[in-house]
Amino acid sequence: MFKRIDHVGVAVQEIEPAIALYGGDLQLAEAHREVVEEQGVEAVLLDVGENHVELLAPLGPDTPVGRFLAKNGPGLHHVAYQVDDIDAALQACRDAGLRLIDEQPRTGIRSSRVAFLHPRATGGVLTEIVQPAGAH
Amino acid sequence: MFKRIDHVGVAVQEIEPAIALYGGDLQLAEAHREVVEEQGVEAVLLDVGENHVELLAPLGPDTPVGRFLAKNGPGLHHVAYQVDDIDAALQACRDAGLRLIDEQPRTGIRSSRVAFLHPRATGGVLTEIVQPAGAH
Numbered sequence: 001m002f003k004r005i006d007h008v009g010v011a012v013q014e015i016e017p018a019i020a021l022y023g024g025d026l027q028l029a030e031a032h033r034e035v036v037e038e039q040g041v042e043a044v045l046l047d048v049g050e051n052h053v054e055l056l057a058p059l060g061p062d063t064p065v066g067r068f069l070a071k072n073g074p075g076l077h078h079v080a081y082q083v084d085d086i087d088a089a090l091q092a093c094r095d096a097g098l099r100l101i102d103e104q105p106r107t108g109i110r111s112s113r114v115a116f117l118h119p120r121a122t123g124g125v126l127t128e129i130v131q132p133a134g135a136h
Numbered sequence: 137m138f139k140r141i142d143h144v145g146v147a148v149q150e151i152e153p154a155i156a157l158y159g160g161d162l163q164l165a166e167a168h169r170e171v172v173e174e175q176g177v178e179a180v181l182l183d184v185g186e187n188h189v190e191l192l193a194p195l196g197p198d199t200p201v202g203r204f205l206a207k208n209g210p211g212l213h214h215v216a217y218q219v220d221d222i223d224a225a226l227q228a229c230r231d232a233g234l235r236l237i238d239e240q241p242r243t244g245i246r247s248s249r250v251a252f253l254h255p256r257a258t259g260g261v262l263t264e265i266v267q268p269a270g271a272h
Binding site: 001003004005008012021024025026027028037048049050051055067071075076078079081092094097098110118119122123124125126130 | 163253
């Protein structure tokens with residue numbers, strides 16, 4: 001069902017120092033930058049082979065990533081797995097009895113289709129499923 | 137420097153329910169299982185394309201993963217990036233002024249060579265570098 005790790009999501013307080021770390025010190029190529037108003041974040045994707053690091057800076061404190069930072073500080077936020085068919089993947093998760101945050105896919109970064117599983121269903125790991133734009 | 141995400145490390149209280157989740161519900165193939173006494177964990181690798189999920193169950197409470205679980209509960213523990221030459225990668229990190237946990241590589245799971253960067257150097261993300269056995 002999962003083809004590869006699409007990305008790890010990293011919560012950061014400010015985007016520019018994080019880009020200096022990942023794009024500069026760790027030499028990852030910046031691939032995309034997008035403000036996702038609906039999710040209250042500025043997101044930056046950097047390439048690691050066919051995988052990515054997704055830096056997430058909150059647009060304000062009263063956003064999911066803002067609340068995550070207030071509770072946990074900066075660090076690993078979620079992991080995303082890539083699929084060819086997100087509808088089939090969500091159905092497989094439902095069939096396995098896994099609790100979902102998103103019953104239906106919604107639009108994610110770079111016009112992908114995404115859905116989150118509930119961390120209570122996945123051992124405390126916030127888990128995202130991603131079907132890239134153009135897949136399927 | 138980094139070829140791909142080698143794995144995400146997931147801290148779990150017990151290994152069998154975690155294998156049921158990742159190997160059963162999420163349909164990942166179990167690739168390897170190893171008790172790493174030196175690190176105080178039982179580790180299980182599952183394949184996700186060329187990437188892996190590494191489940192980590194502590195051998196006791198007074199181990200790094202045991203202390204992580206006591207503080208944070210189960211969830212994402214670290215991310216590991218794959219390299220061809222870990223000595224060169226560590227030198228690049230040193231040259232960039234990044235603080236290291238391991239100044240020299242040590243032996244990791246499946247006879248890989250591994251080193252950890254300090255999470256204070258990497259925005260709260262415990263970051264591992266992995267040179268698989270047979271690489272370089």
